[in-house]
Amino acid sequence: MEWHLKLVGSLLVxxxxxxxxxxxxxxxxxxxxxxSLINRQMMYVHTFFIALMVLLMGVLALSSPLELSTxxxxxxxxxxxxxxxxxxxxxxxxxYSPRLWKGKGFETAMHILFSLxxxxxxxxxxxxxxx
Numbered sequence: 001m002e003w004h005l006k007l008v009g010s011l012l013v014x015x016x017x018x019x020x021x022x023x024x025x026x027x028x029x030x031x032x033x034x035x036s037l038i039n040r041q042m043m044y045v046h047t048f049f050i051a052l053m054v055l056l057m058g059v060l061a062l063s064s065p066l067e068l069s070t071x072x073x074x075x076x077x078x079x080x081x082x083x084x085x086x087x088x089x090x091x092x093x094x095x096y097s098p099r100l101w102k103g104k105g106f107e108t109a110m111h112i113l114f115s116l117x118x119x120x121x122x123x124x125x126x127x128x129x130x131x
Contacts, residue, residue: 001131004124005065011117012058019051057081069128082125089118 023029023044032040060077061068068074092115101107 001069001124001128002065005061005068005128008121008124009058009061009063009065012054012061012121014058015117016051016055016058019047019054022047069131075129078125078128082122082129085118085121085125089115089122092118 028043032043035043064074068078092111096111101111
């Protein structure tokens with residue numbers, strides 16, 4: 001399980017750094033322009049803190065796989081992270097409209113890839129907790 005935690009950690013660190021490209025990729029400067037200043041700034045601030053938490057989860061999984069998988073506190077942390085990523089997986093299907101990806105090659109591939117990624121994160125963290 002330690003190997004899986006290290007892999008998850010590496011993937012989480014990469015995912016955290018991907019967040020820095022979101023504003024440009026998703027054209028936030030144009031798309032968020034009609035929003036009030038507070039709502040525009042909240043998008044950037046929330047994205048930063050989500051990226052920070054994802055980075056910290058990744059660093060924890062990379063640096064402490066043994067502690068996460070063998071100590072009571074580590075297992076509780078894994079449970080929390082498992083709940084987080086399982087919730088993210090559920091939201092992938094219940095919140096985002098299929099119109100965003102159906103019939104679009106790249107978007108469908110990303111939908112499938114990230115659904116599998118959230119499922120893998122969920123399985124690893126919950127697997128550590130349950131083992």
